[in-house]
Amino acid sequence: MRRLLVACVCALGSACGGLGHTASAATGHDVTRWPSCEALGQTLGALVAGLDDPFTTTFVDEPGVLDGMECRWGQPQDDDAEGLRAVLRGGDIRLTIQAGPFGPVPARLRHDDPRAAAIDGFGQSDDGRYDPQAQVDVFAPRVVAGNLRVAVEQMPFMFSDAPGHRLTVDDAVAAAVDIHRALRAESDE
Structure with a gap:
């Protein structure tokens, strides 16, 4: 019944950003x-x-309306850290998955990305900027496909000598698309 309702709402275009997504694009x-x-x-x-x-x-x-999950992987804590280094653990990776339906996304915040398009989705930013080579800041891009919105972000504060890499918008979008695919594979089994 839920998939039928999702298909009907998506056919009207209101909850799927006007893209006409089908129920198969939405995970429960x-x-x-x-x-x-x-x-x-x-x-x-x-x-x-x-x-x-x-x-x-x-x-x-609201059960069945806006549900989600967040996963956070933290940088290992340095036992000898002092001052700011003891408090700030920049470089943590956070994955956020939200299930809608969501309202339409304004055109200035929507971004075409071929990887997102391959899963019938699009990129979304909070500030209208979408530079694939830019380092992810507090406004990580999201990939929206069907009734799922996925963001992969990195805590923005890192010391220049901290281990680990800097997450780019391109990395974040690729990872979000991979998570969409993993969620779909799980729901198809």
């Missing part, structure tokens, strides 16, 4: 059936390699 809202953060970490691969085990948060604003 039952967060408990989504892969674990540990499994999704395998999908993220090198982005989270060497980071602490993930901390998981699930949330349900």
Whole structure:
């Protein structure tokens, strides 16, 4: 019944940003059936390699309407750190998955990306900027496909000599598309 309702709403175009997505593009809202953060970490691969085990948060604003999950992989804490280095652990990776439906996204915040288009989606930014080579800041891009919105972001504060790489918008979009695919594979089984 839920898939039929999603298909009807998407056919009208209101909840799917006017793209006419089909119900097959939407994963069910039952967060408990989504892969674990540990499994999704395998999908993220090198982005989270060497980071602490993930901390998981699930949330349900309205059951079946806006549900989500957040996974955070932290930089290992340096036992000898002092001052700011003891407090700020920049470089953590956070994965946020939200299930809608969502309202239309204004055109200035929508961005065409062939990887997102391959899963019937698009990129979305909060500030209208979408430079693939830019380092991700507090406004990480999201990939929206069907009723799922996925963002992969990195805590922006890092010391210049901190280990790990700097997450670019291109990296974040590629990872978000991979997470969409992993969620779909899980829901198709």
